[in-house]
Amino acid sequence: MSVVVDNACTQIWDALHGGASVKSLRVSPAVYDVVAAARSGEVARNYPLMLLGLPLVADDDVAIYDPVVN
Amino acid sequence: MLTEEENEALCRVGPGTPMGEVLRRYWTPAFQLGDLPEPDCPPIRVTILGENFVAFRDTEGKLGFLDELCCHRGASLTLGRVEGCGIRCLYHGWKYAVDGTIMETPNLATSTFRERVKHGAYPVHEAGGLGWVYLGPPGTEPAFPNFSWANAPQDEFSVSEIIMDCNWMQAQEGSIDSSHVGILHLDTLATMGSGPRSVGSFDFAGEPWDLDMQVPGGVRRMPGDAPRPGVWPSEDNAPRIELETTPFGFHYAAIRDADEPGKKFVRITAFVLPYTAIIGGSNGGVIVVPRDDYSCSTIGVFRLPPGTDRAVAEERVRRGIDPAVWGPEPENRRLKLPKQDREAMAAGKSFAGFRGGNRVQDGAVQMSSGKMYDRAKEHLVPADLAIIRMRRLFADSIRLIEAGHDPVGIGVDYDSTQVTAVSTIIDADQDWRDLVPGHQGTREPAS
Numbered sequence: 001m002s003v004v005v006d007n008a009c010t011q012i013w014d015a016l017h018g019g020a021s022v023k024s025l026r027v028s029p030a031v032y033d034v035v036a037a038a039r040s041g042e043v044a045r046n047y048p049l050m051l052l053g054l055p056l057v058a059d060d061d062v063a064i065y066d067p068v069v070n
Numbered sequence: 071m072l073t074e075e076e077n078e079a080l081c082r083v084g085p086g087t088p089m090g091e092v093l094r095r096y097w098t099p100a101f102q103l104g105d106l107p108e109p110d111c112p113p114i115r116v117t118i119l120g121e122n123f124v125a126f127r128d129t130e131g132k133l134g135f136l137d138e139l140c141c142h143r144g145a146s147l148t149l150g151r152v153e154g155c156g157i158r159c160l161y162h163g164w165k166y167a168v169d170g171t172i173m174e175t176p177n178l179a180t181s182t183f184r185e186r187v188k189h190g191a192y193p194v195h196e197a198g199g200l201g202w203v204y205l206g207p208p209g210t211e212p213a214f215p216n217f218s219w220a221n222a223p224q225d226e227f228s229v230s231e232i233i234m235d236c237n238w239m240q241a242q243e244g245s246i247d248s249s250h251v252g253i254l255h256l257d258t259l260a261t262m263g264s265g266p267r268s269v270g271s272f273d274f275a276g277e278p279w280d281l282d283m284q285v286p287g288g289v290r291r292m293p294g295d296a297p298r299p300g301v302w303p304s305e306d307n308a309p310r311i312e313l314e315t316t317p318f319g320f321h322y323a324a325i326r327d328a329d330e331p332g333k334k335f336v337r338i339t340a341f342v343l344p345y346t347a348i349i350g351g352s353n354g355g356v357i358v359v360p361r362d363d364y365s366c367s368t369i370g371v372f373r374l375p376p377g378t379d380r381a382v383a384e385e386r387v388r389r390g391i392d393p394a395v396w397g398p399e400p401e402n403r404r405l406k407l408p409k410q411d412r413e414a415m416a417a418g419k420s421f422a423g424f425r426g427g428n429r430v431q432d433g434a435v436q437m438s439s440g441k442m443y444d445r446a447k448e449h450l451v452p453a454d455l456a457i458i459r460m461r462r463l464f465a466d467s468i469r470l471i472e473a474g475h476d477p478v479g480i481g482v483d484y485d486s487t488q489v490t491a492v493s494t495i496i497d498a499d500q501d502w503r504d505l506v507p508g509h510q511g512t513r514e515p516a517s
Contacts, residue, residue, distance in 0.1 A: 001072055005450065006462040012452045013311065038073055038446035051071065053451050 004031055008052055008067040015069055025054040026068040032058035072445040072461070080464060081237045081442050083360040084120030088468040092477050093119055094206040096344050097214055099357050099369060100194075101125050101201045102229055105400060106133065113157060114400070115148040118203075120362045123192075124148050125201060126168075129155045134168030135203045137190035142175070166191075198354075198371045199227035212476075215318070215342070215486035219354045219373050226378075227354075231369045232396055233404040234433050237442040238366035242358040244432050245347040245368075246460060248324030248337050249453040252307045254435060256421035258283060258428050261290050265297030269307065269421070279419045283427035284391075286352060303328050303495055304335040311455040314503065317484035319343040319463065321491075322456040323502040328495050336502045337493045341456065343463060343479040351493030364441040367403075368429065395426055405433045484508075 008025055015022050027035075035056060036043055043049070049056040054069070062068055072080065079088045101116050106127040113126035115138060122138040124147040134157065138146055145161035152158075156173050158165040163176040170191030172184035193211055195202045198220030204211040234241055244250070252259070253269050259276075260267075262285045266276040278291050291298055306326035313322040319341040328335040340348040348355040354372035361367060391397055396405050408430065414420035424431050450458060467477035488508025496502070 001076055002458070002462045002465040005071065006458050009450075009452055009455050009458050013455060016310070016452070034073060035071065038071060050449065053449070 001031075001034060003065050004067055005052065007065060008069065011067070011069040012052060012054070022054060022069050024057050024070045025051055026057045026059040026062050026070060027051075028062045028064045028067075029058045029060060030064055031067070032056055071448055071450060074444070074446055076465070077442075077445045079468060080445075080461060081239050082120075082363050083238070084363065088472070089464065090119055091471050092464065092467045093344055093360070094204075095210065095212075095471065095477050095480055096206075097195060097202040097204055097212070099198075099200040099345065099359055100135065100203045102231060102369075103196055103199055103201055103224055104229065106201070110152045113148050113150060113152055115146070117361045117365075119205060119360055121205075123203075124150070124157065125194075126152045126157050128152065128157075128168050132168045133194040133196065133201055134166070135192045135194045135201070136166060136168075136170060140164055141172075141187070141189050168194075196224075197221070199224050199229040200357075200369065200371065212480050217342070217346075217348070217355075217489060218487045219348070219371070221487070222373055226374050226376075228372045228374055229369065230398055231367050231403050232429055232433065233361065233365060233367050234437055235365050235404070235441065236437045236439065237363060238358050238360035240436040240439055240443055241366050241368050241432070242345075242347075243457045243460070244436050245349070245356045245358060246322065246339055246341050246456040247454070248311075248322075248339065248456075249307070249309055251337075252302065252304070252326075254422060254431050255428050257424075258285055258431070259302050261285050262287070262301045263289075263291030263295070263298030264301040267302075267305065272421075273418075274421055275418055277419070279414060280425045280427070283425060284429075285427065300495075303330070305329065306335075309337075309453065311453055312502065313455050313459055315459070315463075316340075317482040318479050318486065318489055320456070320459055321503075321506055322459075325502065330495065332498050333495050334498050334500075335495050336505070338491050338502055338506055339456070340489050340491045340506070341460060342489060343467075343477070348489060348491040349493075350491040352491070368433075370429070392426060395430065405430070405437075407434050407437070410434075 012022050035049055083090045083093055100118050105114050109127055109129050109131045113124050116123045116125050124136050124138045126134050140147055140159040142162055142164050145159055147157055147159055149160045150157045156165045156167045165174040166189045167173050170188040175184050193204045195214045256274050257280055261278040261280055261283055264276055267274050304326035309324035309326045313320055321338055321340050324337045326335040338350045345357045345359055346355045357369040359367045395408050408425055410423040415423040422431050424434050463478045470477050490506050492505040
């Protein structure tokens with residue numbers, strides 16, 4: 001996760017520096033599952049899964065270490 | 071966030087743990103030189119990275135750093151006598167030199183054992199008022215990084231150590247977390263003279279409340295004085311974070327809109343793997359060293375300006391220290407949090423309610439997370455980029471060590487004397503990297 005989070009955070013800052021807004025974070029289903037398992041309490045309360053302040057979206061087309069900021 | 075397994079790997083530091091193996095490949099600051107002031111003075115016990123050692127200064131002034139327990143029957147050498155260029159165990163009189171040579175075994179007449187076996191001993195380097203040791207495999211120690219702030223004579227340093235009862239990562243992450251400074255440390259900024267500030271909807275009058283606290287630079291605003299311009303020249307509590315990986319770790323800049331139009335306030339920190347944050351605006355660094363999995367030492371090492379009266383400087387360090395909370399004496403270094411002053415908070419006099427300055431305020435929140443925080447529960451934000459990058463570099467180092475390589479920052483050429491940090495106001499379009507020209511490192515100068 002340390003690599004995934006670092007790559008995502010760097011992308012977010014790059015987007016913000018470029019004047020873009022960021023709305024969600026697409027990750028591989030494997031990463032999504034890891035976050036869901038770690039945040040079981042939030043899942044049980046029906047809170048959305050979020051990472052770095054962005055809603056997480058599982059996407060089969062996203063590689064494990066290359067999350068995509070939208 | 072980290073999974074439970076990743077958190078364990080990051081936090082645990084004992085022998086054989088992933089992070090323990092990484093940390094043992096760097097020079098580790100282990101004790102204050104001031105605790106071993108003269109030849110043959112009493113030895114000290116040192117706990118670092120989950121192990122206990124004895125440190126002593128022999129008759130010739132050489133430092134020894136040995137496994138704590140006598141290799142005969144396991145009595146602590148911290149009880150021993152330092153004499154005749156060695157340390158002698160009280161139990162049966164076995165005597166050891168600084169390099170671990172077994173000099174005498176009074177209850178074993180033959181010499182075969184002491185000729186063939188050595189006691190565990192580790193290289194020691196004196197710098198910056200600290201004794202640094204290398205606990206990695208023999209013969210693998212890297213060159214010592216000669217940071218400019220650590221090269222002055224010992225009496226030109228102010229060294230202060232606080233032992234905190236929490237995992238070292240909680241303190242280390244705080245040392246590279248600029249976005250908390252304008253919030254948690256409002257009381258410090260007020261004493262420095264920043265004037266009124268706000269956090270969200272809370273308006274803080276900014277009158278100095280804790281008049282005795284230590285403040286960076288030592289200059290403070292007294293009641294009735296006007297605010298001092300430039301103390302913290304920004305109302306911006308959401309700094310933009312920019313980071314550049316360097317051979318030694320990284321530089322990161324917290325960039326805030328300055329109060330002055332067309333300007334920005336940049337606070338650049340150099341993080342030198344694995345222990346040291348050189349913080350902009352200071353003349354030294356904050357070093358966080360794990361004692362074991364549940365306690366750490368935070369060591370402030372600051373070079374005194376040339377010509378500083380030593381006695382005056384020491385008095386300044388001691389100013390505001392409540393001995394019931396913490397003190398520089400060896401037996402009083404463990405932080406005991408003061409009672410939070412809720413009345414002062416409710417009256418708007420204090421934001422955090424903790425007297426004692428930044429390190430007490432930091433200690434309060436960092437220890438409040440428990441002995442070892444579970445990072446699966448955290449919600450990081452982009453402002454935490456430096457913390458995120460540090461964890462990645464440590465994870466990379468774990469993988470490198472497991473693959474038989476050096477960890478990040480070891481075995482690379484850079485001029486450690488050029489590693490600097492800055493806190494200043496610059497033009498809005500200026501690149502902060504211009505302020506730290508050694509940020510990408512240069513080759514060590516030829517000797």
